[in-house]
Amino acid sequence: MGALVTLxxxxxSPIRTLPWIITFGPLDDSEEWEPVVCGPYERPHALALAESVVADEELMAVVEPLLPRVSADEIRAEIAAAQLAVEAEDEAADLDDTSIYGDFEDLGEEEVIGEGTAEPRHPPDPTEVRAGIARIAALLTTPTTP
Known part of the structure; x- marks a missing residue:
């Protein structure tokens, strides 16, 4: 039996009406394979599909809403919020560690991956992103012929 993680x-909640995706991955670190992302689905469908897959498999399924962000600034704000949440958790864990083991300093080395001189691409205009989302929605609602 696997595990299902969701909000x-x-x-x-208005988030319930958003499209949802499922990310399937290994349940533990002993397996190494790329996660599989499926969707978008309506929330009840995503939960039901995820539950049915992990019921018989040693997998983890993460069911989460798609939160369309149409500008680079909106994406940066989401990233910053996620980073702050992790930092707050790390600080709380560090406080717990220092209360048990005393104060310590992390002496681990940092590795930089992908550092280069390439210029970042300009983010698309929000209207282009909205048009792309509309095209995706049209693809999802247009029947395909085998």
Missing amino acids: ELPDD
Whole structure:
């Protein structure tokens, strides 16, 4: 039996109406393979699919909403919020560690991956992103012929 991770939301949360994706991956670190991302689905469908897959497999399924962000600034704000949340968790863990083991300094080395001189691409205009989302929605709602 695997594990299912998702957000606990109140019944009236507007997030419930967003499209949802499922990311399937190994349950533990002993296996190495690329996660599989499926979706988008309506939330009840995503949960049901994820539950049915992990019921018989040693997998982890993460069911999460797609949060369309149409500008680089919105994406940066989401990244900053995620980083702050991790930093807060790390600080809380460090406080717990120092209370048990005393104060210590992390002496681990940092590795920089992908550092180069390439110029970053300009982010697309929000109207282009919205048009792309509309094209994706059209693809998802247009029947395909085998």
